Structures are given as C-alpha cells and as structure tokens.
Amino acid sequence: MLKIFLSSHGHLASGLKSSLDVLLGNSDQVTVFDAYVDDRLVSDELDKFYETVTEEDEVLLLSDLYGGSVNSKMVEYLVKPNTRLVAGVNLALVLELAMKPSISDDELQQVIDGSRSMMRQVILDTTPVEESEEEFF
Numbered sequence: 001m002l003k004i005f006l007s008s009h010g011h012l013a014s015g016l017k018s019s020l021d022v023l024l025g026n027s028d029q030v031t032v033f034d035a036y037v038d039d040r041l042v043s044d045e046l047d048k049f050y051e052t053v054t055e056e057d058e059v060l061l062l063s064d065l066y067g068g069s070v071n072s073k074m075v076e077y078l079v080k081p082n083t084r085l086v087a088g089v090n091l092a093l094v095l096e097l098a099m100k101p102s103i104s105d106d107e108l109q110q111v112i113d114g115s116r117s118m119m120r121q122v123i124l125d126t127t128p129v130e131e132s133e134e135e136f137f
Helices: 012-024 042-050 069-079 091-098 103-119
Strands: 002-009 030-035 057-063 084-085
Touching: 002 012, 002 042, 002 069, 002 091, 012 030, 030 042, 030 069, 042 069, 057 069, 057 091, 069 084, 069 091, 084 103
Parallel strands: 002 030, 002 057, 057 084
Antiparallel strands: none
16 A cells, blocks of 8 residues: 655645645545644654555655755655655646555656646737637527
8 A cells, every 4th residue: 555654844734635625525535744843853753654564565655855954854755665755746646646546666756757847938829719619509
C-alpha cells in the first residue's frame, strides 16, 4: 500500500489535505504535518508515522520546498525501506498520488512531470470570436 507523509512550513500541508478531502471525499492514506506552528518536531511526527508502516508498504515523503528545513529532515528518512522523497509539491501532484495504491519510479517521474505542467501563467485571450447562427441553437 502507498502511504504518503506530507509536511510543510506552516499550514500548507493541512491545506492541501483539506483540498484532497474535498476533491476525493477522503484521503486517509495521506498523513500531514504542519511544521513550525507548535512545539512538535518533524522528526517526531515522522517516527510516529513510520510506526504505522509495514514491510509491504511504499512510503512517499512529500515536502514543500527543496532544500528547506522540512525537506532536509525528511532526507534523513531515505534510509528507511521503500521510501522516496519528492520536494516542491503542488495540489496536482498530491491529488494524483493520493489516488494510487502503488507507484513505480517511472510512474512517479511521470506524475512529477505532469504536475509541473499544471504550473503556468494564464493569459486572457482577447481575440474576437466570430459568431455563427448555429451557436445560438
């Protein structure tokens, strides 16, 4: 089973989880931790999370910012079996991952690439559109 641990600076992680729950109905396979909002530590929360992980589980650690303090702490857990880490998450990435029971390295890279393509500047197209009578029916 794919288990996801998502952590961020501040409330981004719980905000993404809230969005997942709205879009998916429920995302129990995703555990979140909002760092630096109270006295709890990322490492303590990761230790608790790993208590629920079995040998058959795949673990995806997700962090908000590559090279940030949350990500740096997560790197230490890459020695754990079946554990991978992705930094720089967005909702598109987390949404797609939350729907997968399992994921290969190739599939993970495809999901990462796809989520990158969701980030873009949106420009209003002001080109006039010709209207035809058929459009009114």
